[in-house]
Amino acid sequence: MEPVLGNIGPILPEEGYLEGVRRLTEDHGVLLIFDEVITGFRLSLGGAQAFYGVVPDMTTLGKVIGGGFPIGVVGGRRDLLETVAPRGGVYQAGTFNGSPVSLAAGMATLDVLEGERVLERLNAVGDGLRAALSDIVEDLGLGYSVVGIASIFKIFFGDLPKNYVEALRCDKAGYFAFFRRMLQAGVFLPPSQFETNFLSAAHTEDVINETLEAYKLNLRS
Numbered sequence: 001m002e003p004v005l006g007n008i009g010p011i012l013p014e015e016g017y018l019e020g021v022r023r024l025t026e027d028h029g030v031l032l033i034f035d036e037v038i039t040g041f042r043l044s045l046g047g048a049q050a051f052y053g054v055v056p057d058m059t060t061l062g063k064v065i066g067g068g069f070p071i072g073v074v075g076g077r078r079d080l081l082e083t084v085a086p087r088g089g090v091y092q093a094g095t096f097n098g099s100p101v102s103l104a105a106g107m108a109t110l111d112v113l114e115g116e117r118v119l120e121r122l123n124a125v126g127d128g129l130r131a132a133l134s135d136i137v138e139d140l141g142l143g144y145s146v147v148g149i150a151s152i153f154k155i156f157f158g159d160l161p162k163n164y165v166e167a168l169r170c171d172k173a174g175y176f177a178f179f180r181r182m183l184q185a186g187v188f189l190p191p192s193q194f195e196t197n198f199l200s201a202a203h204t205e206d207v208i209n210e211t212l213e214a215y216k217l218n219l220r221s
C-alpha cells in the first residue's frame, strides 16, 4: 500500500488508519509493504513511515532516491532480505542492479537534501501554498477541496475524499477543462484529477505567486 495515496490524489490516511493496518497485519502474520516511491525522501528523510511513526516490514523506493537517474530500491527486515541470493535461495538479478551511476547520483541528492535542510524549506512552501489555495477556493465559493501534505498538493473538484471511491466522485471533466485553461496560462499541471502536484526545490517564490494568480483566474472560468 501507499501510506499516503499519491496515485489517486493525494489522499491522506485518516488518524489511526496506518496504525490499524500495522496491527491487523501483525495479528494475521501478513507482511506490510509500504510503497514509498512518492513519499520516500519527500514527506521526510525517513519517508512516510518516519513521518507517521508506523514501520512496515518492507519498503519500495524510487524517484528522489535516484537523483533524477533511473532506480528502484527494495528495503526491509533483515530476515526477509536474507532470503535473497547470495544469502538465500531467491535469485534476483538485472542489468542495472546496483548501477553505480544511479547510486552515486542518489547519494549526492540525499547529501544535499540532508545538508541543506531542503525538505524543511520545501514543506514550509507547501504549507503556504495550500493555505493560499484554500483561501482562493473559499473566496470563489466553489465547494472544492485543497488537499496535500509536505510538498504535495492538489485541488479536488468536489468534497474532500477520504478514499479511492470518494475520489472518483469528483468532477473529472471540470478538472480537465481547468487543466486546459491553466496550460493556456503557462502553468502545466497534471492532466488528470487523480494525479498529484509536487513542489520542487526549483520552484521560486515568483513561480509560486504566478501559479497562485493563474489558479485564481482560471478556477472561476
Ligand SMILES: Cc1ncc(COP(=O)(O)O)c(C=O)c1O
Pocket: 002, 006, 007, 035, 036, 037, 038, 062, 063, 071, 072
Ligand atoms: C506510488 C508509485 N509506486 C510505484 C511507481 C513505479 O515506479 P517506477 O516507475 O520507478 O517503476 C510509481 C510511479 O510513478 C508510483 O507513483
